[in-house]
Amino acid sequence: MNAKQDTGKPGLRQKALAGLSGRNLILVGLMGAGKSAIGKLVANALDLPYVDTDQEIETAARMTISDLFAQYGEPEFRALETRVIERILAEGPAIVSTGGGAFVNPVNRELIARSGLSMWLKADLDTLWDRVRRRQTRPLLKTENPKQTLKDLMDKRYPVYAEADVTVLSRNVRKETVMRDVLKALAALDGGKTREE
Numbered sequence: 001m002n003a004k005q006d007t008g009k010p011g012l013r014q015k016a017l018a019g020l021s022g023r024n025l026i027l028v029g030l031m032g033a034g035k036s037a038i039g040k041l042v043a044n045a046l047d048l049p050y051v052d053t054d055q056e057i058e059t060a061a062r063m064t065i066s067d068l069f070a071q072y073g074e075p076e077f078r079a080l081e082t083r084v085i086e087r088i089l090a091e092g093p094a095i096v097s098t099g100g101g102a103f104v105n106p107v108n109r110e111l112i113a114r115s116g117l118s119m120w121l122k123a124d125l126d127t128l129w130d131r132v133r134r135r136q137t138r139p140l141l142k143t144e145n146p147k148q149t150l151k152d153l154m155d156k157r158y159p160v161y162a163e164a165d166v167t168v169l170s171r172n173v174r175k176e177t178v179m180r181d182v183l184k185a186l187a188a189l190d191g192g193k194t195r196e197e
């Protein structure tokens, strides 16, 4: 069985593509929301290119995001992030997973609004924490109490993520299930905003 048949109901892929109508799909949300994991599955299911802004930044800078933060600081990272997002969106359509802070910058939000559909993968604190606690790759979580830091970021960022065109719950279920929820949300698009909360 190939990936295109793996979307469950026949026709879901076509309907999702119709909802997306040739635009970029930009996944936003906090660290651990599944932007990268779900983004890859969605790209595979829709047979569209997949691009991860964090990965593109690392390639452009020839260093890891942790090293970028340590050597040049967050402002330099954010400037590079905006340049990378602008380029990726211009090269689309693609499924684009963004870094957790990308959508917080109004310049990035404007770029995203102009060239694609934004989708917030929303998860609760315990789900996010479960997913990120074992990895040391996220510089913003290198604090005394990383779970509290994650909570503070949620409080600050969730009102901004809520500005995304579509919201899909990144539930504590199989990734394939969340991927199908994404396709269903795309398929349900009729030019207006969709909330799946």
Ligand SMILES: Nc1ncnc2c1ncn2[C@@H]1O[C@H](COP(=O)(O)OP(=O)(O)OP(=O)(O)O)[C@@H](O)[C@H]1O
Pocket: 029, 030, 031, 032, 033, 034, 035, 036, 037, 038, 054, 097, 098, 099, 100, 131, 132, 138, 170, 171, 172, 173, 174, 175, 178
């Ligand atoms: N629905 C899910 N069920 C189980 N595990 C998941 C699910 N979604 C994501 N994960 C796992 O959670 C971890 C974090 O996910 P991922 O790296 O995709 O998050 P992200 O939103 O891209 O985070 P970041 O902003 O740090 O890049 C990964 O190990 C991923 O496999």
Ligand SMILES: O=C(O)C1=C[C@@H](O)[C@@H](O)[C@H](O)C1
Pocket: 030, 031, 054, 065, 098, 099, 100, 101, 102, 137, 138, 139, 140
């Ligand atoms: O939430 C954030 O601000 C970040 C999330 C990661 O994806 C990386 O983009 C970086 O570690 C910053």
Ligand SMILES: [Mg+2]
Pocket: 035, 036, 037, 052, 054, 097, 098, 099
């Ligand atoms: Mg990611």
